[in-house]
Structures are given as structure tokens and as C-alpha cells.
Amino acid sequence: MGVLLEVIELHKSFGGVTAVDGVSFDLQEGHLLAMIGPNGAGKSTCFNLINGQLRPDRGKIRILGKDITGMKPRHVWRLGVGRTFQVASTFLSMTVVENVQMVFISSHRKLNSMTKKVSNLYRDEAMELLKLVGVEEQWDRPCGILAYGDLKRVELAMALANNPKLLLMDEPTAGMGLKERLKLMELTARIAKDRNIGVLFTEHDMDVVFSHADFIIVLNYGKLIARGTPTEVRDNEEVKEIYLGSCATGT
Amino acid sequence: MGAFIVQFLTGLSDAASLFFVAAGLSLIFGVSRVVNMAHGSFYMVGAYVAYFVVSFLPKGIFTFWSGIIIAALAVGVLGVIIEILLMRRLYKAPELFMLMATFAVLLVIADLSLWLFGAEDKIGPRAPGLDGSYNIMGALIPQYDIALIVVAPLILIGLWLLLNKTRWGILIRAATEDRDMLAALGVNQKWLFSSVFFLGSCLAGLGGAIQLPKGGADLLMDLNVIATAFVIVVVGGMGSIGGAFLASVLIGELSSFGVLVLPQSTLVMMFLVMAVVLIVRPYGLLGKPEAEEHLPPELVESPLRPAPLKFRLVGLGVLVVLILLPFFAGSFQLVLFGEIAIFALACMSLFFMMGPGGMVSFGHAAFFGGGAYAAALLVHYTNSPMELAIALAPLCMGLLALIIGWFCVRLSGVYLAMLTLAFAQICWSIVFQWSGFTGGDDGILGIWPAKWASNEVVFYYLTLLVSIGGIMILRYLLFTPFGYTMRACRDSHLRPDSIGINVKRQQWFSFAVAGVFAGLAGGIYVFSKGSVFPTEMSISRSFDILLSVLLGGVHSMSGPLVGSTVFIWLEHQISQIPFYKWGLQIQPWRLILGGIYILLVMAFPQGIAGYFGRRFEGTFSVNK
Amino acid sequence: MERYGLILGVVFACLIGFFVFPAAGQVGGTIRIGEINTYSKLTNFTIPYRNGWQLALEEINSSGGVLGKKIEVISRDDAGKPGNAVKIAEELVRRDKVVLLMGSYFSHVGLALTDFAKRNKLFYLAAEPLSDAVVWAKGNRYTFRLRPSTYMQAAMLAVEAAKNPAKRWATIAPNYAYGKDAVKSFEKVLKTKRPDVQFVAEQWPALFKINAGSEIEALSRAKPEAVYNVTFGSDLAKFVREGKLRGFFKGRFIVSLLSGEPEYLDPLKDEAPEGWLVTGYPWYDIKTPAHTRFLKAYQAKYHDYPRTGSVVGYNTMWAVAHMLKKAGCTDTEKMVDAMEGLTFDSPFGPITFRKIDHQSTMGAFVGYTALRNGKGVMVNWKYMDGKDFLPSDEEVRKLRPQG
Known part of the structure; x- marks a missing residue:
């Protein structure tokens, strides 16, 4: 198994406030890496740096040995990085299957094609992915009227359509019920193992994290304070401090 | 040197009258997101009302300024009436639809003004006590110009205090930044919006009234000022009063000195400034990026589907009629339908x-x-x-x-x-x-x-x-x-x-x-x-095309076709009515057209085709 | 929502009614004439104009009409858009079967109709548009023009202005074809009369958007001895007001095109400038029998005094009637032949439509402005016959496409 993602000494500050402070970690193919930490720990910033939406002040990001620091999101995506958002982001005026078809069209570089109709393009491939994530029955419904949990699954299908090597999932289960959360993460884990995809995700729900992550990194005030297997992290004093401490103050 | 200073001061005084109009427009836009095309009409009405009030009252400093204030307040009331009767019913419709409604108001006010105020231009009364000139190093400048230069910053300060030091002002600023938040706070949005319309219209009326001693009142003022006002609001940053002030000064001065360097620049100066500012600063001088609007679910467009058989049959029927038209219609009908077809293509491209x-x-x-x-x-x-x-x-x-x-x-x-x-x-x-x-x-x-x-x-x-x-x-x-x-x-x-x-x-x-x-x-x-x-x-041609698209609806492909047909046909029909034969001096076609637009906007807030499309979909779609 | 739908339905039904039963009138019993003008804009000019032709129409029809038939005018509004004017022209010709067209105010609308007349071989009498191109550069066999053109009026002023010793001139004119033509013609004629004059400054305010203060300051920097003004309407009001306050007119000789016309002079009231050399229409002091008769009839019918537009409308209608009488039929070619060289008596005196360029010789009054009873008037005026202010035939042949 090779190293998929390397993050080296990442720094980012906004107007004097340091959001990410010298974070380094890496991720192997086929592993699920959870990034946890209290609110404002710099998780989302970290995500947006890796994804290319933000430019780091310092530090490097490599994917499969290729330096992607400062690349635009759409170029990062072409290297094989799928992404889902904290608030599900799909094309609301399109049907479920069309959303996935769009990704296929983009990965085949047919975005500017003016000859064929979309309805005939990559429909079968898209349907297969919908089946995989379990929303195939909803294929012809507009995304605008889908239940939130289903929308999250559609996002997953969209992220998978590019045959990614790496999935970036920002709170993939936010806004879902407990049962659904576990189911979705189970599904994600299975797909990741099957396809040898590395997954980096953030999550609030510790049940989800500890039952599915292979490794965990913990951020606090922009700094990486712990990393390791779930058991290692569970036993880490500093982590306990943060989580217990914050519980103690009642938030 | 004196000439230079006077040129500068003249630019400032031009900026002052621009500022009043633009500030009102910016305020209304900032809070309600209404692109208010009727704002220029408020300006014009302000000028006329002030003219009549001042000529009616005995001459004097006090009566002159009360005339100006009465005019501003009267226009404010007019603004509120229009807000309550028309805009309030439309806040749920897409933003651009409001543009269409206010445009209809512009048309209606234009004809009513002609009818009420008469065709002849009115020359403004001079301001008592300020009807002379000051001598600045050998160059003369009217006293009234100096008065305007003093009044404009006072109004700016007044607005600033109002917006920053009162509860109402804080609500207004909150509404400008995040409307959803305001609704969540349980503020009575209706009255907040009405009060903003009142203040904004007052400012427009004030702008029109206060420029009387520099010119007068005429029926082309509405259209002449509206473009300028929009340019200033956008250059300053929409919703920013300070930005509007800065932009007025910038444009006032550039126009003033522009005519020295290149007298032909008068047509384009303002728009050049706007283009440059927007290219460098995409949200104007002091504007902030707009928060991404989350569309309410009922405004999310439905997915694109191949037209249902019934639609196709209707389309085919229309096409057959068009093709057979030369066999049964007169030759002028061919001209008219040809024009509609061309215009439909133009509208489709904008759509x-x-x-x-x-x-x-x-x-x-x-x-x-x-x-x-x-x-x-x-x-x-x-x-x-x-x-x-x-x-x-x-x-x-x-x-x-x-x-x-x-x-x-x-x-x-x-x-x-x-x-x-x-x-x-x-x-x-x-x-x-x-x-x-x-x-x-x-x-x-x-x-x-x-x-x-x-x-x-x-x-x-x-x-x-x-x-x-x-x-x-x-x-x-x-x-x-x-x-x-x-x-x-x-x-x-x-x-x-x-x-x-x-x-x-x-x-x-x-x-x-x-x-x-x-x-x-x-x-x-x-x-x-x-x-x-x-x-x-x-x-005006751009707006013809835009209005037709809005008329039909922007969420349906048949929208631009229906819109352009209705637009050309209406314009043509109304132009045929021989009002003069019935002893009417004016041709109130703008009044009628405006009235019909208002009815259309009220009846079909999604556009004509959008409305029928939805009905159609609701009845026949298998997916819902 | 349904309520509005219902009202809309009624409105649309009414409009369709107009569509199905257009301009009900007996075809054959009358001679139909199409008339197009910008009635919904610039109403201060076009309403008196309509009054003028309606008065003439009444006179013509009450004296038995022409060729044994009454004249019927179908009047339409072009909203100031040339595209609309052409569409309406098509409709008048194709559907309403009018025998000729008359009217229009804006030069670009007039030019669109000029070209339309040429292509469709249709008789067109341009009433108001001042552009020189209507009879010269774009002139054609089927188009005639009544009102003295920009060139003629500018030339009348230039000839008078040449008598003033001023040498340094400045100009201010609205930034469009009319303004440009008016300045060019004035400069040309003045320079031929007075080779020693110099034009030292120019300003081109956008039409009805003058920055009067700035532009006056800019002009006064060049220290002109005389100023030629072409602005009108609300621009003129602002120009006058600012110029007075800024001492711009003091000691300067001001020449101003059209400013003596009641349309533009009367709104100025007691602010009307004094001592300006202008073209215009001093209806209050013209004592010729022809004019007095017109004035009385006009005042009796409308309880208002005539404006320049009224005379233009009146003359346009009468010109058509005289032409029809002379032609003896409504065949276009015969009407054109009859119009060429047609002379008739108008309130301003005899007017001829020149064969060489189809321009009428209707003139204008040139005089000085003054205040009388708190109102601007023209004094020391004289009528300048248009025929004396047109270029030589040779020059016209060069200006106008031949053949």
C-alpha cells in the first residue's frame, strides 16, 4: 500500500488568527482517516486547503507524490479526489441520475459538447453507482425535493463517479439520524476497501468515528495534538482533556 | 485658479443632487433587493410637487424650504402606497420580477404626470436668499451650488446617524446583510420594508425638489435620472450610503473636468467609470460581496424534461399556423409576425x-x-x-x-x-x-x-x-x-x-x-x-428584451416565446387605439401598458408561461 | 390571482376587438392619408402640431375636400422608435391602404421613413425632421420636407450674426446629429461671410442631460466674445439659469437656434434671456392677413395660441391638399410630379416645394429676444424666406444623389 496523501507543515491564518498551524499527516490507500476536534479547531480550513479552495500560507500537500499546493479544486479533482460537503451540494434543478451523469461527462471532458443529449450519456454507469449507494429508486426525482439523507448518498455517488483514489468528506453524516449515519459510514468503508480508496473525513459523532476509522488525527486550535489508531487516540490524555474539558464546561 | 476651484465646486454641487437620488435607491435595494425602476419617477414627481407647492405659497425663504420638504414627504407617501399596494404582494416572487413591476409603475407615472402636470417644461423658482452668486477669485459660482454642497454631507451624516444610532437603523442594516436572520428574529418585516420605501422615496423626492433652482421640472426627468442613479449606486456598492456619496463625488467631478478635456465625453463618461470600477472592484467601491441566496424550495427550477406530447402538439400547431399564415392573413400580418419571430429569437438568446x-x-x-x-x-x-x-x-x-x-x-x-x-x-x-x-x-x-x-x-x-x-x-x-x-x-x-x-x-x-x-x-x-x-x-431596447423574457418567465423555455409575442402584440395593439379621436390630448398608451403589466405581474408572478407550465405540470406530470 | 386573471381577460378581449375591427371607415369614400409622429414623447411640440393639421383638415373637408372626396387621416404614434415607425408605415400602407404618408418629428425616424418611401415608391412628406440628410444625402424622388432644415435655420442666424463684430466664437450643442449639423452649418456659413472669425471652444452636452455649470465654466475659459447655442428644452432652461448666475452672458453676443419658438421660449417665463439673436415664431406680432386668419381660427378652435408645431402641422396638411388638387389623382408618380414646384399660400406667405431637392421654402423668423410683461418675446424680427438660405443648385446637385 502506497502513501496517497501527504500533508506537510500546513499553515493558514486569516487576518492574524491562525486557523491551521503546522499540521502534518499522511494517508494510505484504502484507509479511513478521521479528523476530529472541537468546533473551530481548523478542520474545515484543513479540508479546504487540501481540496484547493484555499491556498496555504506555508506547507505542502502531495497526492500520490504530486505536489498540489495551490492548485484549483477542479484540477485537484482531475487527479482523482472526490469530495462531499458539510451541507450537501448538488445541482438542485437536475434529477438524481443527471447529477451523477454530470460527473461522468466532466471526467470524460465532454462538458462543452453541443451535439449529444445528456439523457443518452453515461446513464447506465450512473445508474450503477446509484444502485451502489442505494438511491437507485429515486433516480428520476429532482434533487431539490430529495430527503437530506438521500442527498448525502447522491453526493457520495457523485464523488465516486470520477474513480477517485481519495475521498474528502466533510461531515458526511451531518443532519442524519443515528441509524442512517452508521449505515452510510459502513457503506463508505466498504466501498473504500473494495476500491482501495483512501478516505479523509471529519465527524462530530464519536460512535461513527471510532467504529469506522482506521486512523484518527485530532486537531485543537489549529494544531495536530494526536494521531493514531482509535484505541491509541482514545487513551491519549490530551485528547481526553479536550473532550472531557469541553464537556465539563457544559457546551 | 479661480476657474479651477469653481469647476471643482460645480462638480461637487452636481454630485450633491445625484447623491440624494442614489442614496434612496441604494437604501431600498439594500433592504428589499428591489431594483426600483420607478425611482426616477419619484424624483420627477418630487420636482413637480415642489414646483407647484412653491409657486402656490407666498415667496420667502421659509416657504421655499417648506415646499421642498412637503414635496419630499409627499413622494415618500407615494412610495409607501406603491409598496403596500404592489410590492408587498411580490416579495415572494423572483427578485427580477419586482423590476418588471416597478417598470410598470414608471410607465403609469409617466402618463399620469403628463396628464396632471402638463406638457410644458416648468422652470424652477429661484431659492430666496440664495439667488445670487459668490465671487471666487474672479469666477462666479451660484450661491445655491454652495448650499447644495453643504446640504449633501449633512444628509449623509443624518442618514449615518439614523442607520447606526437608532434601533430602526440597526434593523435596516441587519436586513441589508441577512434577511433570513431578520425574519428569524421576529421583526415585522412588512413595516420595516414600508418604512424603508418611505425614506428611500423621500430622498428621491428631495433630490427632485432640491434641484429645482438649478433647472426645473420636465417629463423626461424620470428616465434621464434613473440610469445615472443606478450607476452611482453600483459604483458605490449596492446598499452602501457612504459608497453612494463617494460615487456621486467621483462621477460629478469626473464629468465636470471631463468636459474640459474631451467635450464629446458626455455620453459615455459615467459608464466608463462604472466599467472600470466594477472590473477593479466587483462589488463597487464600498460594497460587500452578497451572501449566496438560498432559493426557497418553490423557486427551485424543475428538471429539464423532453416536452410532453401535448406541448409538442401545441408547438407543432403554432408552427403549422405560422407556415400557412401567408395563405389566409393580410400582408401586414406577415410583417407583424415576422417581427415577433425575430424578437422571440432575441428574447430566447437572453433567456x-x-x-x-x-x-x-x-x-x-x-x-x-x-x-x-x-x-x-x-x-x-x-x-x-x-x-x-x-x-x-x-x-x-x-x-x-x-x-x-x-x-x-x-x-x-x-x-x-x-x-x-x-x-x-x-x-x-x-x-x-x-x-x-x-x-x-x-x-x-x-x-x-x-x-x-x-x-x-x-x-x-x-x-x-x-x-x-x-x-x-x-x-x-x-x-x-x-x-x-x-x-x-x-x-x-x-x-x-x-x-x-x-x-x-x-x-x-x-x-x-x-x-x-x-x-x-x-x-x-x-x-x-x-x-x-x-x-x-x-x-430601452435592452429593457424591451428583458421585460419580454420576464413577462414569459425565466424558468420555462416557452417563456421568452410567449413573452415576446405578448410584448410586441400589446405594444402594437395599444398603438392603434385612436385616443385623439376621443378628444384626448395625450396618448395614454404607457398608462395602459403599465396597467396591463401590473395585472400580469400580479396574476402570474412566475411569468405567463411559467404559470401555465406549472399548472400543466401539476395536472399531467407522472412524477409528482 | 384569479381575480387579476379575469380583469386581464377582459382587457385582452378588448384589445383583440381592435385587432379584428381595425380603423372602421368607409374605404373608397375618402382619401386616406397616413400620419406618423411621436405623440407620446415631446408632447409640447407634437400636440400643437396635431392641433395644426387637424385644423387644416377641418378647413379642407368643410370646403368640400379634394377631388370630390373628403380626406381621412389615420394618425399613429411611433414612440420615437424608427423600427416602430417602419412597422406602422407597413401597416398603414398594406392594411389601411393609405395613399401617402406624412409626419414625424425625430430626424432618425424621418430618415427611416425616407428610406421606406424610396423602397416602396410611396409619397412621403416629412413634416418636422430637421436633418439635412432627408433631402440631400439620403434624398429621393418620393420624399419631400416642409420645415426649414437645420442648415437653413443655421444659415439665417449666421448671416445675421456676421454683422456683429465678435471674432472669438464658442459653441454649445446637444451631442447628436442635429446639434452637430447645426454647429457645422453655422460655422461654414459664418466663415464664408467673415473669414476672420475663430471658433475657440465647443461643448457637447448629452441631450437633456446637460451639466450646465461645468460646461459654462469650460466655455468661459476660452474667453469667447460670442456664443452659438443649439441646446433646447430643459437643457436650455438650465443653460440660461446657470449662465446668468455665473455672469456668462455679460458682454457676450449670444446666438441661439430655435430659442425664439414659443415651445422653448415660453417655459422660461421671466427668466427668458434678453438680446439673444434667435430663430423662432413671434405669433403675437405677425400682422399679415394670412397669419391673422390662421391665428383667429386656431384660437377659436383650441382656446390656445399656436406654437411653431401648429404652423408646421397646418402647412403640412394644406400642402398635401394642394398637391392632391394639382395631381388630380392619387397615383404616386403623379403626386410626386405635382409636388415638385408646387406653390401655395401659408400663414407665413407663399411656400414652394423645390424641384431640385424637394425642400420647401418655408422660412423662419429671425430676431432678438426681449422681455415683455414678464414673458419672453421676439423683437426686431424679420421673416427670412427659406429660398434665400439654400445652397446654390450646383452645390445641391453635389449633395443629393442624382438620377
């Missing part, structure tokens, strides 16, 4: 970038009129045959759209729309001013169809072929990846970028495609009229 593309243009006439000019110039200078001219016009406009679009797609929302307007005005003024090449406003004459097409029936079929062909191509494009990618870019900002779509480039291409087809419409249009004039590129 293409506006609906699925999500980019509103206030300057689409640049490409429509531009296409007409391209064809006319080709015929005039190179003697090219009609077929070639019609083929090349869209290409030229595609190029123009690539140039203009490159700048415009960097912006969004109303700023984008205003930048298109700026470029359209720049194009217009080039055509207008460069009379050696384009004929200026004397236009280009003698552009008639080729011999084989000069028969009216043949030309009608040619028009149908080009227009319907163009419309069908645009329609087809929406079903292809190109069209889907456009919609993808409109639907979400995050998602396209994370699946490899270059949003700006896609918008740029869509802009160009819209330009191509508007150019095609213009190319055939010029041959149907035989001549072309700069009016075809003017703001």
Missing part, C-alpha cells in the same frame, strides 16, 4: 444566459443592435450579399460577447447586469459618436433584402427559418452537456468546481452563445426594416 445561465443582462441590445449594425455595415461598405451579412453578424457578435463576457462573468447578480449595461452603453456611444463610420444617429439606410427575398412572403419564410431555426438550436443546446453545465454553474457555486467544471469559462462561453444568437436576430432584423439606428442598441 438562454439568464434562465439556465443564471446571468442577467441589462445590455442585451448591444448584441441585438450590434448584429443589425454588423450586417448593415457589411452591406454598406463591402456590398456583401444579404446571405453573407446575416451569416457574419452572429459571428461578429460572438466575438464582441467574448470580449465583454470576459469581464462580466467575473461578477455576479446585479453587478454583472450593470456591467453588461455599461458595456452596452459604451458600444452604443461608439456607434452614436462615430458618425463618419456608422452614420451616428442618422443611422445606416438602404439595407433591403436580396432580390430573391424581397417578396414579402419569401422574406417572411426566410425570417421564420432563421428565427425558429435559431430558437430550436438554443433549445437543443439546453439538452446537451453544454446546457447542463451552464445550469450546473447556476445551481451551485461549490459543486461544479469540485467536479472539474471551470465555472467562469463556462459562463463566458454561454455569454458568447447568447451574443451569437442575439446577433443573428439583429442581422435579420435590419433587413426587415431597411435601416438601423443607434436606438436598436439603446437601454
Whole structure:
């Protein structure tokens, strides 16, 4: 198994406030890496740096040995990085299957094609992915009227359509019920193992994290304070401090 | 030196009257997101009311200024009445629909003013006590100019205090930044909006009233001031009062000194300033990026589906009627329907970038009129045959759209729309001013169809072929990846970028495609009229196209077709009514047209086609 | 929502009614004439104009009409858009079967109709548009023009202005074809009369958007001895007001095009400038029998005094009637032949439509402005016959496409 993602000494500050402070970690193919930490720990910033939406002040990001620091999101995506958002982001005026078809069209570089109709393009491939994530029955419904949990699954299908090597999932289960959360993460884990995809995700729900992550990194005030297997992290004093401490103050 | 100072002060006093109007407009937009086309009408009414009040009252300093204040308050009340009767019913409709409603109000007020205030221009009374001049190092400046220079910052400070030191002002600022939040706080939005309309309209009325001693009141004031006011609001940053002040000073001074350097610059100066400012600062001088609006679920467009059989049959029926028209209709009907077809193509091209593309243009006439000019110039200078001219016009406009679009797609929302307007005005003024090449406003004459097409029936079929062909191509494009990618870019900002779509480039291409087809419409249009004039590129032409699209609805492909048909037909029908035979001095067609628009807006807040489309869908769709 | 739908339905039904039963009138019993003008804009000019032709129409028809038939005028509004004007022209010709067209105010609308007349071989009498191109550069066999053109009026002023010793001139004119033509013609004629004059400054305010203060300051920097003004309407009001306050007119000789016309002079009231050399229409002091008769009839019918537009409308209608009488039929070619060289008596005196360029010789009054009873008037005026202010035939042949 090779190293998929390397993050080296990442720094980012906004107007004097340091959001990410010298974070380094890496991720192997086929592993699920959870990034946890209290609110404002710099998780989302970290995500947006890796994804290319933000430019780091310092530090490097490599994917499969290729330096992607400062690349635009759409170029990062072409290297094989799928992404889902904290608030599900799909094309609301399109049907479920069309959303996935769009990704296929983009990965085949047919975005500017003016000859064929979309309805005939990559429909079968898209349907297969919908089946995989379990929303195939909803294929012809507009995304605008889908239940939130289903929308999250559609996002997953969209992220998978590019045959990614790496999935970036920002709170993939936010806004879902407990049962659904576990189911979705189970599904994600299975797909990741099957396809040898590395997954980096953030999550609030510790049940989800500890039952599915292979490794965990913990951020606090922009700094990486712990990393390791779930058991290692569970036993880490500093982590306990943060989580217990914050519980103690009642938030 | 004295002359220089006076020139500077004159610029400042011009800026002062501009500031009042722009501040009101900015305030209204900031809170309610209404692009208020009727704001210029409030300005005009303010001037007339002040004129009559001041001439009615005995002369004196006190009565003069009370006249001004009475006028401002009266206009404020007028604003509230319109807000309560009309706007309040429409806040749930798409933002641009409000533009249409306020435009209808503009039309109605224009005719009512003619009827109430008379056709003759009114020269303003002089301000008692301020009717002389000051001598500044040998140059004279009117005392009233100095008074304006003093009053404007006072109003600015007053507004600042109002917005920053009162509870009402804080609510207003909150509403400007986040409307959803305000609703969540349980503030009575209705009355907040009404009060803003009152203040905004008051300021417009004040602007009109206070400029009386510098000119007077006339019936063209509404349209003359509205474009300027919008430019200032946008340059300053929408919703920013300080920005409006800064922008007024900037434009006032640049115009004042501009005439020294280049007297011909008067047509275009303001729009050049706006273009430059928006290119450098996409949200104006002091504006803030707008928060991404979350569409309420009922406004999310439904997915694109192949037309149901019934729709196809209706379309086919219309097509058959159009094709058979020459066999039963008079020859003038062919002219009228030909014009509708051409206009429908122009509207479809705007719809293409506006609906699925999500980019509103206030300057689409640049490409429509531009296409007409391209064809006319080709015929005039190179003697090219009609077929070639019609083929090349869209290409030229595609190029123009690539140039203009490159700048415009960097912006969004109303700023984008205003930048298109700026470029359209720049194009217009080039055509207008460069009379050696384009004929200026004397236009280009003698552009008639080729011999084989000069028969009216043949030309009608040619028009149908080009227009319907163009419309069908645009329609087809929406079903292809190109069209889907456009919609993808409109639907979400995050998602396209994370699946490899270059949003700006896609918008740029869509802009160009819209330009191509508007150019095609213009190319055939010029041959149907035989001549072309700069009016075809003017703001009012752009708004004709925009209104037609809104009339039909921006979420339905049949929208632009229905809208343009209704627009041309209505305009034509009303122009036929022989009011003068019934002893009416004026032709109240604007009143009637405005009234019908208001009814249409009330009855079909989704556009005519949008409304019927939804009904249709609700009844026949299998998916819901 | 349904309520509005219902009202809309009624409105649309009414409009369709107009569509199905257009301009009900007996075809054959009358001679139909199409008339197009910008009635919904610039109403201060076009309403008196309509009053003028309606008065003439009444006179013509009450004296039995022409060729044994009454004249019927179908009057339409072009909203100031050339595209609309052409569409309406098509409709008048194709559907309403009018025998000729008359009217229009804006030059670009007039030019669009000029070209339309040429292509459709249709008789067109341009009433108001001032552009020189209507009869010269774009002139054609089928188009005639009544009102003295920009060139003629500018030339009348230039000839008078040449008598003033001023050498340094400045100009201010609205930034469009009319303004440009008016300045060019004035400069040309003045320079031929007075080779020693110099034009030292120019200003081109956008039409009805003058920045009067700034532009006056800019002009006064060049220290002109005389100023030629072409602005009108609300621009003129602002120009006058600012110029007075800024001492711009003091000691300067001001020449101003059209400013003596009641349309533009009367709104100024007691602010009307004094001592300006202007073209205009001093209806209050013209004592010729022809004018007095017109004035009385006009005042009796409308309880208002005539404006320049009234005379233009009146003369336009009468010109058509005289032409029809002379032609003896409504055949276009015969009407054109009859119009060429047609002479008739108008309130301003005899007017001829020149064969060489189809321009009428209707003139204008040139005089000085003054205040009388708190109102601007023209004094020391004289009528300048248009025929004396047109270029030589040779020059016209060069200006106008021949053949």
C-alpha cells in the first residue's frame, strides 16, 4: 500500500488568527482517516486547503507524490479526489441520475459538447453507482425535493463517479439520524476497501468515528495534538482533556 | 485658479443632487433587493410637487424650504402606497420580477404626470436668499451650488446617524446583510420594508425638489435620472450610503473636468467609470460581496424534461399556423409576425444566459443592435450579399460577447447586469459618436433584402427559418452537456468546481452563445426594416428584451416565446387605439401598458408561461 | 390571482376587438392619408402640431375636400422608435391602404421613413425632421420636407450674426446629429461671410442631460466674445439659469437656434434671456392677413395660441391638399410630379416645394429676444424666406444623389 496523501507543515491564518498551524499527516490507500476536534479547531480550513479552495500560507500537500499546493479544486479533482460537503451540494434543478451523469461527462471532458443529449450519456454507469449507494429508486426525482439523507448518498455517488483514489468528506453524516449515519459510514468503508480508496473525513459523532476509522488525527486550535489508531487516540490524555474539558464546561 | 476651484465646486454641487437620488435607491435595494425602476419617477414627481407647492405659497425663504420638504414627504407617501399596494404582494416572487413591476409603475407615472402636470417644461423658482452668486477669485459660482454642497454631507451624516444610532437603523442594516436572520428574529418585516420605501422615496423626492433652482421640472426627468442613479449606486456598492456619496463625488467631478478635456465625453463618461470600477472592484467601491441566496424550495427550477406530447402538439400547431399564415392573413400580418419571430429569437438568446445561465443582462441590445449594425455595415461598405451579412453578424457578435463576457462573468447578480449595461452603453456611444463610420444617429439606410427575398412572403419564410431555426438550436443546446453545465454553474457555486467544471469559462462561453444568437436576430432584423439606428442598441431596447423574457418567465423555455409575442402584440395593439379621436390630448398608451403589466405581474408572478407550465405540470406530470 | 386573471381577460378581449375591427371607415369614400409622429414623447411640440393639421383638415373637408372626396387621416404614434415607425408605415400602407404618408418629428425616424418611401415608391412628406440628410444625402424622388432644415435655420442666424463684430466664437450643442449639423452649418456659413472669425471652444452636452455649470465654466475659459447655442428644452432652461448666475452672458453676443419658438421660449417665463439673436415664431406680432386668419381660427378652435408645431402641422396638411388638387389623382408618380414646384399660400406667405431637392421654402423668423410683461418675446424680427438660405443648385446637385 502506497502513501496517497501527504500533508506537510500546513499553515493558514486569516487576518492574524491562525486557523491551521503546522499540521502534518499522511494517508494510505484504502484507509479511513478521521479528523476530529472541537468546533473551530481548523478542520474545515484543513479540508479546504487540501481540496484547493484555499491556498496555504506555508506547507505542502502531495497526492500520490504530486505536489498540489495551490492548485484549483477542479484540477485537484482531475487527479482523482472526490469530495462531499458539510451541507450537501448538488445541482438542485437536475434529477438524481443527471447529477451523477454530470460527473461522468466532466471526467470524460465532454462538458462543452453541443451535439449529444445528456439523457443518452453515461446513464447506465450512473445508474450503477446509484444502485451502489442505494438511491437507485429515486433516480428520476429532482434533487431539490430529495430527503437530506438521500442527498448525502447522491453526493457520495457523485464523488465516486470520477474513480477517485481519495475521498474528502466533510461531515458526511451531518443532519442524519443515528441509524442512517452508521449505515452510510459502513457503506463508505466498504466501498473504500473494495476500491482501495483512501478516505479523509471529519465527524462530530464519536460512535461513527471510532467504529469506522482506521486512523484518527485530532486537531485543537489549529494544531495536530494526536494521531493514531482509535484505541491509541482514545487513551491519549490530551485528547481526553479536550473532550472531557469541553464537556465539563457544559457546551 | 479661480476657474479651477469653481469647476471643482460645480462638480461637487452636481454630485450633491445625484447623491440624494442614489442614496434612496441604494437604501431600498439594500433592504428589499428591489431594483426600483420607478425611482426616477419619484424624483420627477418630487420636482413637480415642489414646483407647484412653491409657486402656490407666498415667496420667502421659509416657504421655499417648506415646499421642498412637503414635496419630499409627499413622494415618500407615494412610495409607501406603491409598496403596500404592489410590492408587498411580490416579495415572494423572483427578485427580477419586482423590476418588471416597478417598470410598470414608471410607465403609469409617466402618463399620469403628463396628464396632471402638463406638457410644458416648468422652470424652477429661484431659492430666496440664495439667488445670487459668490465671487471666487474672479469666477462666479451660484450661491445655491454652495448650499447644495453643504446640504449633501449633512444628509449623509443624518442618514449615518439614523442607520447606526437608532434601533430602526440597526434593523435596516441587519436586513441589508441577512434577511433570513431578520425574519428569524421576529421583526415585522412588512413595516420595516414600508418604512424603508418611505425614506428611500423621500430622498428621491428631495433630490427632485432640491434641484429645482438649478433647472426645473420636465417629463423626461424620470428616465434621464434613473440610469445615472443606478450607476452611482453600483459604483458605490449596492446598499452602501457612504459608497453612494463617494460615487456621486467621483462621477460629478469626473464629468465636470471631463468636459474640459474631451467635450464629446458626455455620453459615455459615467459608464466608463462604472466599467472600470466594477472590473477593479466587483462589488463597487464600498460594497460587500452578497451572501449566496438560498432559493426557497418553490423557486427551485424543475428538471429539464423532453416536452410532453401535448406541448409538442401545441408547438407543432403554432408552427403549422405560422407556415400557412401567408395563405389566409393580410400582408401586414406577415410583417407583424415576422417581427415577433425575430424578437422571440432575441428574447430566447437572453433567456438562454439568464434562465439556465443564471446571468442577467441589462445590455442585451448591444448584441441585438450590434448584429443589425454588423450586417448593415457589411452591406454598406463591402456590398456583401444579404446571405453573407446575416451569416457574419452572429459571428461578429460572438466575438464582441467574448470580449465583454470576459469581464462580466467575473461578477455576479446585479453587478454583472450593470456591467453588461455599461458595456452596452459604451458600444452604443461608439456607434452614436462615430458618425463618419456608422452614420451616428442618422443611422445606416438602404439595407433591403436580396432580390430573391424581397417578396414579402419569401422574406417572411426566410425570417421564420432563421428565427425558429435559431430558437430550436438554443433549445437543443439546453439538452446537451453544454446546457447542463451552464445550469450546473447556476445551481451551485461549490459543486461544479469540485467536479472539474471551470465555472467562469463556462459562463463566458454561454455569454458568447447568447451574443451569437442575439446577433443573428439583429442581422435579420435590419433587413426587415431597411435601416438601423443607434436606438436598436439603446437601454430601452435592452429593457424591451428583458421585460419580454420576464413577462414569459425565466424558468420555462416557452417563456421568452410567449413573452415576446405578448410584448410586441400589446405594444402594437395599444398603438392603434385612436385616443385623439376621443378628444384626448395625450396618448395614454404607457398608462395602459403599465396597467396591463401590473395585472400580469400580479396574476402570474412566475411569468405567463411559467404559470401555465406549472399548472400543466401539476395536472399531467407522472412524477409528482 | 384569479381575480387579476379575469380583469386581464377582459382587457385582452378588448384589445383583440381592435385587432379584428381595425380603423372602421368607409374605404373608397375618402382619401386616406397616413400620419406618423411621436405623440407620446415631446408632447409640447407634437400636440400643437396635431392641433395644426387637424385644423387644416377641418378647413379642407368643410370646403368640400379634394377631388370630390373628403380626406381621412389615420394618425399613429411611433414612440420615437424608427423600427416602430417602419412597422406602422407597413401597416398603414398594406392594411389601411393609405395613399401617402406624412409626419414625424425625430430626424432618425424621418430618415427611416425616407428610406421606406424610396423602397416602396410611396409619397412621403416629412413634416418636422430637421436633418439635412432627408433631402440631400439620403434624398429621393418620393420624399419631400416642409420645415426649414437645420442648415437653413443655421444659415439665417449666421448671416445675421456676421454683422456683429465678435471674432472669438464658442459653441454649445446637444451631442447628436442635429446639434452637430447645426454647429457645422453655422460655422461654414459664418466663415464664408467673415473669414476672420475663430471658433475657440465647443461643448457637447448629452441631450437633456446637460451639466450646465461645468460646461459654462469650460466655455468661459476660452474667453469667447460670442456664443452659438443649439441646446433646447430643459437643457436650455438650465443653460440660461446657470449662465446668468455665473455672469456668462455679460458682454457676450449670444446666438441661439430655435430659442425664439414659443415651445422653448415660453417655459422660461421671466427668466427668458434678453438680446439673444434667435430663430423662432413671434405669433403675437405677425400682422399679415394670412397669419391673422390662421391665428383667429386656431384660437377659436383650441382656446390656445399656436406654437411653431401648429404652423408646421397646418402647412403640412394644406400642402398635401394642394398637391392632391394639382395631381388630380392619387397615383404616386403623379403626386410626386405635382409636388415638385408646387406653390401655395401659408400663414407665413407663399411656400414652394423645390424641384431640385424637394425642400420647401418655408422660412423662419429671425430676431432678438426681449422681455415683455414678464414673458419672453421676439423683437426686431424679420421673416427670412427659406429660398434665400439654400445652397446654390450646383452645390445641391453635389449633395443629393442624382438620377
